[in-house]
Amino acid sequence: MSLTMKSPEFLIDRDDDRCINCQVCERQCANEVHYYDHDLSKMSAVDLNCVNCHRCVTLCPSKALRISKYPLEYKENYNWSAEMINNIFKQAETGGVLLTGMGNPSRKKIYWDHLLLNASQVTNPSIDPLREPMELKTFLGRKPERVEFNGEGNIVNLPPQLELGTPIMFSAMSFGSISLNASKSLARAASELNMMYNTGEGGLHQDLYQYGENTIVQVASGRFGVHKEYLNAGTAIEIKIGQGAKPGIGGHLPGEKVGEEVSRTRMIPQGTDALSPAPHHDIYSIEDLRQLIYALKEATVYAKPVSVKISAVHNVAAIASGIASAGADIIAVDGYRGGTGAAPTMIRDNVGIPIELALAAVDDRLREEGLRNQVSLVVGGSIRNSADIVKAIALGADAVYIGSAALIAMGCHLCQKCYTGKCNWGIATQRADLVKRLNPEIGVERLKNLVKGWSHEIKEMLGGMGINAIESLRGNRLMLRGIDLNPNELEILGIKHAGE
């Protein structure tokens, strides 16, 4: 065997005084890090296999485990970081494309952290959401130029709308990339919270049809599991053009993950790769996109809003304007930090633009062209907390998609190894022994808690600004100020610098 130059990323530090040799860590680790060394009569570890997902650390009954960065220092070099060097070793050994999971972790500016929110002082007093009504209800869909009423006072010309109790939705994650228990948790939480989850391009598992009212069904280039009942099962349909983590490239669910259930749901034979081509081969222009939008509307009798999801790329504003003219009811824009079950590392870390800038540009463009009322704008990739949501809405979004945050709520530790199918937390895996680690009952509770907590925080921030309805914050960029931003950035974001 030729010499491998791969070095461990993490160091397992076991406190032998605490370890009781119970072997829980060994049983819990799908990466086969821990083992009982019969010669030494104690537990030992293969550092190289560790992905630092903390499953063992969390479950070790005597708290004997610690994981740290492997202290392997190459000669100091700002240009050639350890990551760069290790990647080359890996590729020199395999000739392969570097693969990764979750969102772009690189050290690039996070614009949310350079935005600050306003609050009322003295004039326009703040509102206490604990005692006063505060409205987070959000409607997504095309709004008519003007409303018409019938004799009973009901609006007669309102296109179909999605009604959300809070301006948050769970973003597209397919059954296949995540486990059925994870999908179930998202679906049930969405239904109990009066919000939406999104099937991704994975079809709709039979057990999830009952949550149809809270489901956005996705149609992507592979058309997996897409048929009449599927389209009719959800309250909205989303055409997936792109995803923030991998703009311009398709998806690829490896055959190992296409077991019986995934096969049945995607309607493809077991064990075959599920390849989603990079483009929809029937969409080469805005006119073609319009055709798919209307084919879906015809097939579902104009009863459901149609969303089009794109990744935030250089020309996002012009593209969004085209999508609005093509007849979409919702545009979802996914920023370059958006998560994924699997993406080539180079694409994830280098393609696309920040969602904050994309959002501001799209909202501006749609307003300038008088198209803003024709579409709702949903953004994701990545929303990390309730303040990000408030900032997104102030920048012009109608609602946000959360993906990574939802997975973290269910136990994801962001180890970025989703593509291996060995997620120790039962999320990004199809292995029955791992899937059962995620109890959907608990998953639902944790998701509900997260959304409840965030919604309350949103109300408090709104109240602080003296606003009592999320509607009044939408596109209200006066509530934002920037810090550490240059004039160009401020102009794109359409905000003033703090102190101005």
Add this chain to the structure above:
Amino acid sequence: MVEIDAQGIHYRDLNQRVRRLIGQGKREFNLINVNGQRYIGDGLASSVRMEINGTPGNDLAAFASGVEITVHGNVQDGVANTLNDGKLIVHGHAGDILGYGMRGGQVYIKGKVGYRVGIHMKGYREQEPVIIIGGTAGDFLGEYMAGGKIILLGLNRIRDEALVGNHLAVGMHGGVIYLRGEVEPNKLGREVRPEKLGQDDWDDLERLLADYCREFDFSLKEIISADFWKLIPVSSRPYGKIYAY
């Protein structure tokens, strides 16, 4: 059979009318003077039968499941897009992207087809989509094909007209393509290999073509007297090994 004169009617009204009549229990339709109306038969389920006279527009029978349509004329692009089941018989030519993502049903084209036909067709259990093309096909036939069958006959060609365009079956990872005649190796995607037919193939071919020939009054004997080749994927996982783990 309900006759609808589509002359001058917008697709939205035409399709709505058909749906309304279906709601009233009607199952058989004869559409006359069809002239470019899109989305006819979209999302329609089984037991609906339709005769179309004229030229239906793009996305005919998209997302449908079980509908039976006979077109007396040519069809345009996007026909049988993501079709789940059903039967389409076209007494004419078809445009681009016929049968994209099709999962079941039969599409019989009497004449030629355009580019990107049968892209990402896929079979599933008893569902096996079949596209039979009487004439020639353009580039990218069967790209990303994951299941089902495409039969390309190349009948009535003028002089040295090619049977099929370039990039045939690139990325194919399931299903089979039968070609009546040989194809230059430089037109083939790397992911497939041509093979001679075995007895099973001939049986299959005869069964499928018998029905096709009946619809168009072609001679089965004459069609299968020619030399056929089949294309099958080299692997069901063409890109399984391109990643560094």
